[in-house]
Amino acid sequence: MANLSPPTKTLGVTLLHKCNFHCAHCGYLYVDESEDHDLKPGYRMTWDQIQRVIADCNSIENEIFSFVINGGEPTLWEEGDLTFIDVLLAVAGGNIHPTYNTNGSYFVDYAQCHEFLHRYAEESEISLMTFVSIDKFHDNYDREKGRAEILDNVVRVLDEMPVEKRDLHRVHVVSIVSKDPNSFLPSEMKEHYGASGITFGDFPMQPIGRAKELMDEMPDSEEFFKNMPPPPKNDKLSYPIGTLLGEYYLHKGKKVAKLGNLNDLIAIAAAGV
Numbered sequence: 001m002a003n004l005s006p007p008t009k010t011l012g013v014t015l016l017h018k019c020n021f022h023c024a025h026c027g028y029l030y031v032d033e034s035e036d037h038d039l040k041p042g043y044r045m046t047w048d049q050i051q052r053v054i055a056d057c058n059s060i061e062n063e064i065f066s067f068v069i070n071g072g073e074p075t076l077w078e079e080g081d082l083t084f085i086d087v088l089l090a091v092a093g094g095n096i097h098p099t100y101n102t103n104g105s106y107f108v109d110y111a112q113c114h115e116f117l118h119r120y121a122e123e124s125e126i127s128l129m130t131f132v133s134i135d136k137f138h139d140n141y142d143r144e145k146g147r148a149e150i151l152d153n154v155v156r157v158l159d160e161m162p163v164e165k166r167d168l169h170r171v172h173v174v175s176i177v178s179k180d181p182n183s184f185l186p187s188e189m190k191e192h193y194g195a196s197g198i199t200f201g202d203f204p205m206q207p208i209g210r211a212k213e214l215m216d217e218m219p220d221s222e223e224f225f226k227n228m229p230p231p232p233k234n235d236k237l238s239y240p241i242g243t244l245l246g247e248y249y250l251h252k253g254k255k256v257a258k259l260g261n262l263n264d265l266i267a268i269a270a271a272g273v
């Protein structure tokens with residue numbers, strides 16, 4: 001029986017360096033050796049590493065983890081017969097709450113979208129958060145009609161599910177916006193999909209990776225965030241980890257522990273060493 005308590009800790013998990021899009025603003029991919037980031041071409045977490053990070057998090061008492069899974073494009077992950085849905089089900093099966101960021105391309109195929117969302121709902125008891133990037137940089141919506149095929153398919157599939165299964169899925173659209181007022185998704189589009197429970201949020205383009213070539217379009221992030229609540233103050237007891245990249249946990253870009261040693265890291269942090 002899954003523990004359905006809300007997560008108390010979040011870990012970023014970088015699954016692979018691979019994408020089927022070539023966005024002009026991409027922070028990490030298609031920038032040669034990605035000098036801004038440790039993620040390098042050819043990188044892919046193995047199934048064994050995925051099993052080990054789940055076990056690592058489960059070895060920490062009194063914490064429920066949430067994973068934020070990124071790439072590249074995580075739906076492109078595969079190993080033998082295993083695909084990305086197997087990763088999500090393994091994470092949820094380990095009592096960890098999965099969240100992932102996608103460009104949505106996997107859901108353009110209705111049958112594929114149906115199989116993916118149904119399989120998750122049939123085989124898991126823990127909710128799944130899908131963040132889909134839809135904006136002018138990803139160029140994956142019809143600007144004339146104010147519709148996205150990805151979202152049409154997701155809405156159709158979720159509408160066909162029994163309520164208790166549908167409730168396991170949350171879908172949030174992230175739009176990267178620039179100075180250009182036309183970079184925002186149309187309000188009517190947000191209202192249309194919002195009526196089906198899909199939520200939307202804008203995020204300013206950041207001057208990292210390839211986006212550095214678009215400085216004339218760069219919005220003022222400070223201005224953008226000024227009316228938002230401040231981030232929570234640093235919790236002295238918080239763990240010094242942020243992301244897992246292959247064999248290492250990273251915090252603020254520095255390697256802080258090897259995969260398999262999360263417990264040791266936490267013991268050191270708790271002792272204030």
Ligand code: SF4
Binds near residue numbers: 020021022023025
């Ligand atoms: S979809 Fe994301 S990872 Fe892929 S090229 Fe675009 S910004 Fe980069």
